[in-house]
Amino acid sequence: MNTLRKLINSVGTLPTKLHHQWWGLLNRFTAYEVEPFSIRYWWTRQELVAEVCENVLKSPEKWLFFLQQPRFKFYDERICEYSWVILSLSKLGSKQRFLDVGCVMNTSYCLEKLLQQFSDVHFLNLVSEPLALHGRISFHSQDIRESDLPKQSFDCITCISTLEHVGGDNSYNDFSLNGSAEIKASQSNAEACWQEAFISLMELLSPQGLLLVSMPYGEGLWKNGEYRLGSNDIQEFYEIAARYGRKIMITILHKDSQGWFSQFDESTPVWPHGLKPAGANAVALIETIDVSTV
Numbered sequence: 001m002n003t004l005r006k007l008i009n010s011v012g013t014l015p016t017k018l019h020h021q022w023w024g025l026l027n028r029f030t031a032y033e034v035e036p037f038s039i040r041y042w043w044t045r046q047e048l049v050a051e052v053c054e055n056v057l058k059s060p061e062k063w064l065f066f067l068q069q070p071r072f073k074f075y076d077e078r079i080c081e082y083s084w085v086i087l088s089l090s091k092l093g094s095k096q097r098f099l100d101v102g103c104v105m106n107t108s109y110c111l112e113k114l115l116q117q118f119s120d121v122h123f124l125n126l127v128s129e130p131l132a133l134h135g136r137i138s139f140h141s142q143d144i145r146e147s148d149l150p151k152q153s154f155d156c157i158t159c160i161s162t163l164e165h166v167g168g169d170n171s172y173n174d175f176s177l178n179g180s181a182e183i184k185a186s187q188s189n190a191e192a193c194w195q196e197a198f199i200s201l202m203e204l205l206s207p208q209g210l211l212l213v214s215m216p217y218g219e220g221l222w223k224n225g226e227y228r229l230g231s232n233d234i235q236e237f238y239e240i241a242a243r244y245g246r247k248i249m250i251t252i253l254h255k256d257s258q259g260w261f262s263q264f265d266e267s268t269p270v271w272p273h274g275l276k277p278a279g280a281n282a283v284a285l286i287e288t289i290d291v292s293t294v
Contacts, residue, residue, distance in 0.1 A: 032071035035245045045075050052083040060087055067253070067260035076279020078104075080253050080260050081214045084285055086113060095155040096120055099204065101144050101197075102162030105180055118156070120171050123172050126147070143183045144200045145193075151203050157200055159213045161283075164226040167193025195236060196228055202244045211288045216280035217252055229284050237286055247289045254282040 023040045032048075034041045048071075056063045063083060072079050083104070100106070105114065111133040116119050122159040123131075124140040124147060131137055140147065144159075146168070198213065205211050220230015234250060241248045250290040253260050 005052060010218045015268070027071075030078075032074055034074050036074070041075070043076060043282055044232075046107075048072065048079060049082045052079060053086040053109070055088045056083050057090055060090070063087055064260075064262055066098050069259045070257065072259045073255060073257055077161065077214070077216065077253075077255075077283040078279070080283055080285070082089075082110070084214075085158055085160065085212055088210065088287060089113065089156065091118060092117070092156060092210060094118075097154045097156075097206075098122065099124060099149070099154045099171055101125070101157065101159040101201065102165075103159035104162065105270055106132050111135070111137075122149075122154075144197050146183050147200065147204075149204055152206050152209075154204050155206055157201055157205055157212070159197075159211075161198050161214055161216065162226065163213060166197040167227075195240065198237065200242055202240060202246065203294040205288070207245075208290060209287045209288070210290070211246075211248075211286075213286040215284050215286075217254075217282040217284045218280065228280070234284070242244065249287055249289050251285040252282060253285065255279075256281075 003183075020043065023043055026040070027034070027044055032044065034044055052066050066083070067080060081104070085177050095118050098114055098121045099122045100114075101124045103123050105111070106123060111121075111131070113132070113133045115137075119136065120138075121136055122138045122140065124142055124144060126141070126143060128139060128141045131139065140149065142148070169213050194215070198274065201211055201213065214225070218228030218230065220232055221228060237248055237250060251262060253262055
């Protein structure tokens with residue numbers, strides 16, 4: 001297997017089309033086992049995300065069924081998050097204003113969906129970055145805790161695997177020539193950064209708007225510069241939402257050797273093949289509920 005991995009990493013000089021053909025064959029041959037965050041990893045994850053999203057759009061009731069595949073065990077929580085968001089947005093119908101905080105939705109696949117559905121699309125991030133597509137898109141280089149966006153103005157807001165970085169070590173965002181819009185740590189309580197950010201999201205949401213937030217779920221502590229939610233943190237989401245007269249639903253998915261499942265097990269899974277999987281082993285999906293439809 002080590003020889004095969006070396007061979008896989010040696011194809012970096014091949015043209016893009018040959019890359020895809022070669023990696024497609026390798027994925028089928030190796031049952032999608034891949035070195036985390038390698039070039040083939042990123043390409044394969046992109047293909048898997050689009051595949052799952054298209055499948056759940058055709059059969060929404062089978063979302064969790066599609067996630068329960070062993071080939072997903074080597075890939076991070078984006079497999080769950082993107083498909084969850086795309087499925088949730090498909091139930092909204094045409095809307096006016098959309099905001100993505102953290103720019104995780106800034107991909108060609110997602111932007112095509114967003115521009116078809118929303119007449120006004122916005123991205124907010126600490127640093128500026130190129131847009132995957134051109135269109136009716138506004139970009140705000142701001143800290144969500146001190147943005148100047150109008151309150152209660154967005155029909156839908158997504159914040160995917162971003163809140164855990166608020167107040168953490170964001171030095172990896174050093175690629176922007178414009179610098180970072182992050183507010184100074186002294187202006188915020190370091191122990192309540194994600195809560196402050198979640199409050200800001202609730203304030204930007206229209207009264208009947210949809211908010212979709214995800215965070216890695218784990219020990220309830222800071223780890224490698226980001227915060228992993230713990231069981232003691234979950235109640236805070238309900239309490240904050242209640243202040244704004246909103247109800248929320250939280251789904252926790254976990255990854256084991258057979259894919260992603262909603263039946264969460266806090267025990268540490270045993271990973272075969274000697275490869276540690278990429279990303280968090282569990283993710284919390286938080287969404288507001290429109291009580292008028294319940």
